[in-house]
Amino acid sequence: MSGSPVLTFLGAAGTVTGSKFLLEYENHRTLIDCGMFQGEARWRRRNWDTFPIEPRTLGAVVLTHAHLDHCGYLPALVRQGFHGPVICSAATAQVAAIVLRDAAHLQMEDAVHAGTGGYSRHDPPLPLFDTEDAERAIKLFRPVPESGRADLPGGGAVTLHRAGHILGSTFAVVELGGRRLAVSGDLGRPDHPLLLPPEPLPGADAVVIESTYGNRLHQPLDHARLARLITSTVDRGGVVLIPAFAVDRTAVVLRELTELTRHELIPHLPVYVNSPMALAALSVYRTAISQKSAELRPEILGGDDPFDPGDLRLVHSVDESIRINNPGRPCIILSASGMATGGRVLYHLERLLPQAKNTILLPGFQVAGTRGRQLLDGARAVKIHGHYIPVRARIADLPEFSAHADADELVDWLSSTPEPPEAVYVVHGEDDARQALAERIDDELGWTAVTPRHLERVRL
Structure with missing residues (x-):
């Protein structure tokens, strides 16, 4: 040529x-x-x-x-x-x-x-x-x-x-x-x-x-709305599930939850990160912080851990993942994948979607055809592992996290x-x-x- x-x-x-x-x-x-x-x-x-x-x-x-x-x-x-x-x-x-x-x-x-x-x-x-x-x-x-x-x-x-x-x-x-x-x-x-x-x-x-x-156009993140979504779920005795991309999005959401907790806009809650890939990506982020990467904002490079709201629980094993399907108390779970196309989040959705007390927060773009997009578009049921699961939990969009x-x-x-x-x-x-x-x-x-x-x- x-x-x-x-x-x-x-x-x-x-x-x-x-x-x-x-x-x-x-x-x-x-x-x-x-x-x-x-x-x-x-x-x-x-x-x-x-x-x-x-x-x-x-x-x-x-x-x-x-x-x-x-x-x-x-x-x-x-x-x-x-x-x-x-x-x-x-x-x-x-x-x-x-x-x-x-x-x-x-x-x-x-x-x-x-x-x-x-x-x-x-x-x-x-x-x-x-x-x-x-x-x-x-x-x-x-x-x-x-x-x-x-x-x-x-x-x-x-x-x-x-x-x-x-x-x-x-x-x-x-x-x-x-x-x-x-x-x-x-x-x-x-x-x-x-x-x-x-x-x-x-x-x-x-x-x-x-x-x-x-x-x-993106709107500024409505911190007060996010706080209300979390606190209202806690008041119902429910669980907040956040399907989040393991790379970057989990870190950004943890940063926001940390700030909301430190400013007492949400109660102190157990925050579970249930994604092996997200845990590995968090480790890369922490290494970048310790090495003062030129990609990072200066304010991230000093001070307290930007990713720990106070009760951060990193879920490594499958047994731990299964246990938090029945946490027994209000909590926040971050799990991948971010558009609910696969990963451990599917097992949490199977358990949490049928209960009206729970909330599913979708932080960012959901591609057409994904379960995340179906939930965003108001689906009454979604298919997971070959079975249809009824959607009774509250579904909330957070496009500002994109x-x-x-x-x-x-x-x-x-x-x-x-x-x-x-x-x-x-x-x-x-x-x-x-x-x-x-x-x-x-x-x-x-x-x-x-x-x-x-x-x-x-x-x-």
């Missing part, structure tokens, strides 16, 4: 998940992000499609961050023959290892459940990848040096810049064939309680930008570049969000903004 580089949208085009962007020039191929599709069955089925190119021909994969919809397909890619370097930040290498090991465990566990429950269309049910695939993928991680810049196999280079979304998150600027492509990954918010905001956007010929909240930049913040980030790009490709959003952001970019910035289709190819 000669001429200018070619960009192909292998994921996150028409949906919020499955981020994969293929950059080709002459005989060089680099994949930027390698995410799993999540949510509705029509998207999840794409994880099982034949990969559009031979994975062995990829020179490298660049990961912007460690969320499953950006890194979770990597073990499947390795299973199919990819063996090149996986370039990422040092913190992403740490966190992605946790995420991939957990994902492999859940893949294998779900296959067993499907087999014993008889609710799979496959016989026998198989995981997309297993723990061996995950370990092989982890061995390919190549953290970038402190400069954030790394050479790409066969030519070109990539520079990773702070994105402020989760610990280790970056946006990537790839230089190849005399052109520069910036890929936003997921952009964080200027007021993230733990992380510094995204760095400005350098000049680039083209930009790929996420649009999760491309048609919405770690994604909103529409104004996305436009502000684009505006920080010293020179307009030739084109902006709006991805990683539902169609209405993508279109709204593209129209704003066109109207307010006067730039060419398009919403690419799945598998569409464009020249840079």
